[in-house]
Amino acid sequence: MLKRALPLCALALFLVGNPSSRAELFPNAEPEKSVVHITTFSQRPIWNEPWHFDHVRKATGTGFVIPGNRIMTNAHVVGWAKEILVRRHQDARSYVAKVKFIGHDCDLAILEVDDPLFFEGMKPLTLGDLPKVRSTVVTYGYPAGGDEISYTRGVVSRIEVQQYSHIQNRSFLVVQTDAAINPGNSGGPVIQDGKVVGVAFQGTHELENTGYFIPPPIIRHFLKDIKDGGYHGFPDSGILFSSLQNEAYRKYLKLAGNPGIGVRIDDVLPIPATKERIRIDDVLLQAGAYPVGSDGSVLYEGNRVNVGAVFDTAQSGDTVDLKIWRDGKEIAVKLPVYVYMKDRAEGSQYDHLPRYYIYGGLVFTPLCADYLETLGNDMGSGSDPDLLYELSFHGYEDPATRREEPVVLATILPHPVNADLQIRSRALVDAINGMRINSMEDVVRAFETSTNKFSVIEFMKQDRFESLEHAEAVKSNAEIMKSYGIGADRRL
Numbered sequence: 001m002l003k004r005a006l007p008l009c010a011l012a013l014f015l016v017g018n019p020s021s022r023a024e025l026f027p028n029a030e031p032e033k034s035v036v037h038i039t040t041f042s043q044r045p046i047w048n049e050p051w052h053f054d055h056v057r058k059a060t061g062t063g064f065v066i067p068g069n070r071i072m073t074n075a076h077v078v079g080w081a082k083e084i085l086v087r088r089h090q091d092a093r094s095y096v097a098k099v100k101f102i103g104h105d106c107d108l109a110i111l112e113v114d115d116p117l118f119f120e121g122m123k124p125l126t127l128g129d130l131p132k133v134r135s136t137v138v139t140y141g142y143p144a145g146g147d148e149i150s151y152t153r154g155v156v157s158r159i160e161v162q163q164y165s166h167i168q169n170r171s172f173l174v175v176q177t178d179a180a181i182n183p184g185n186s187g188g189p190v191i192q193d194g195k196v197v198g199v200a201f202q203g204t205h206e207l208e209n210t211g212y213f214i215p216p217p218i219i220r221h222f223l224k225d226i227k228d229g230g231y232h233g234f235p236d237s238g239i240l241f242s243s244l245q246n247e248a249y250r251k252y253l254k255l256a257g258n259p260g261i262g263v264r265i266d267d268v269l270p271i272p273a274t275k276e277r278i279r280i281d282d283v284l285l286q287a288g289a290y291p292v293g294s295d296g297s298v299l300y301e302g303n304r305v306n307v308g309a310v311f312d313t314a315q316s317g318d319t320v321d322l323k324i325w326r327d328g329k330e331i332a333v334k335l336p337v338y339v340y341m342k343d344r345a346e347g348s349q350y351d352h353l354p355r356y357y358i359y360g361g362l363v364f365t366p367l368c369a370d371y372l373e374t375l376g377n378d379m380g381s382g383s384d385p386d387l388l389y390e391l392s393f394h395g396y397e398d399p400a401t402r403r404e405e406p407v408v409l410a411t412i413l414p415h416p417v418n419a420d421l422q423i424r425s426r427a428l429v430d431a432i433n434g435m436r437i438n439s440m441e442d443v444v445r446a447f448e449t450s451t452n453k454f455s456v457i458e459f460m461k462q463d464r465f466e467s468l469e470h471a472e473a474v475k476s477n478a479e480i481m482k483s484y485g486i487g488a489d490r491r492l
Contacts, residue, residue, distance in 0.1 A: 031125060038062060047370045051488075061074065062187045066196075073108075074108065086113060108218075108222045127220065133159060140189050141186075143185045146184065150185075160306075162212070169346045174212045177212070197213075199213055236337065238274030238278070239278060240266055243296060263296045286323035316339045320335050321333075345391065354366070355440050357443050358486070360476055416476075427461070428460040430458045431457075452470060454467045454468065
């Protein structure tokens with residue numbers, strides 16, 4: 001089973017290492033003066049009742065000042081925030097901050113403070129290089145909501161590609177350390193030789209004395225991306241591959257040479273640029289300057305990591321040079337890479353309120369990871385198998401029948417017009433009035449263009465269906481909205 005990583009604001013870890021005095025760790029520097037205490041008040045939508053919001057939650061995190069009078073922190077610290085307050089080191093006054101840029105895929109954000117007094121006398125921290133395994137780092141932050149800064153020394157124990165828990169369906173380079181990283185440390189700088197070598201961001205329940213930070217290559221990518229005034233995100237190669245360590249299959253592909261090099265491409269995402277250039281059964285030999293091992297790894301700055309780290313160095317629209325083995329010979333391919341959004345629903349979503357449509361008290365909403373978690377289902381285990389399959393696997397196993405936006409009957413608002421319905425919630429919609437449902441727009445169109453006396457909703461499991469009298473369903477909507485205190489019958 002995969003280990004589920006968690007944002008640090010939601011996870012407690014045991015204290016490890018030897019917290020030292022500031023003078024011992026940094027005799028000639030005071031980086032803590034650039035470390036910022038962050039308090040947020042946030043409110044998330046409720047995905048199975050998408051017109052409602054959860055209660056306002058107060059949380060704390062950490063940030064640090066970088067050049068340009070900007071504050072860097074984690075996206076999960078300020079996600080869904082209604083108000084953000086920041087405080088300087090050993091200053092009782094709070095200042096209002098706002099999000100300038102946010103990258104939910106890489107869990108980084110930039111905050112701005114309009115009051116120029118906030119930055120007076122503060123020296124911005126600068127970015128260093130990827131630290132070496134077994135080297136020492138110091139984590140700065142305000143763990144457990146404390147008012148005094150904490151700094152703890154630890155050792156870099158591993159560098160690898162791992163899932164970022166904030167978004168759930170993206171994996172990037174991470175650095176593992178045994179430094180004490182606790183709730184409230186999120187967004188704090190990890191320092192080595194007076195420079196930032198990471199941003200503390202997540203941990204895991206399965207491993208004690210372990211924390212993770214975002215390394216400089218990911219931070220630099222984010223900062224370069226926002227230079228044009230907007231954040232676009234990390235591009236996707238569109239290539240899915242499997243290891244190629246079976247000697248018989250290597251012979252079948254006419255692959256000669258080093259048996260430790262090359263992975264078989266077994267699928268391509270529906271990205272036009274990738275589908276034009278890459279074929280199933282191609283063998284990826286090299287990405288950029290990095291030979292690709294037969295297990296899908298590359299040697300990246302002395303660390304054996306997933307080849308995805310190479311593609312993560314490119315900006316959306318850049319080209320990555322590949323060496324491909326095809327039909328018994330090596331060829332060069334220049335692959336443009338772009339941000340891929342078709343799988344957005346498979347990960348956590350932010351900054352966009354959930355879509356919904358209500359018809360006769362029936363509440364329809366897109367199937368997504370947030371909806372499943374609202375039901376109390378972890379995406380890794382315990383989820384309804386039909387919902388999980390449709391969301392995460394159907395499109396890969398049978399692309400021809402993939403729905404762009406699977407729709408689910410989230411719940412039913414009880415009313416006499418729907419009193420006899422047997423299916424009450426959590427059902428995948430197949431068709432409405434004979435129209436195949438591929439998106440929320442199809443749901444609206446199927447109901448609002450109907451001239452039938454009855455509306456028939458077909459569900460995917462076991463060919464079940466339900467029916468409402470169309471005129472009565474339309475007539476009841478205003479009364480249902482008023483009865484349940486819902487301002488609108490849709491958000492699309």
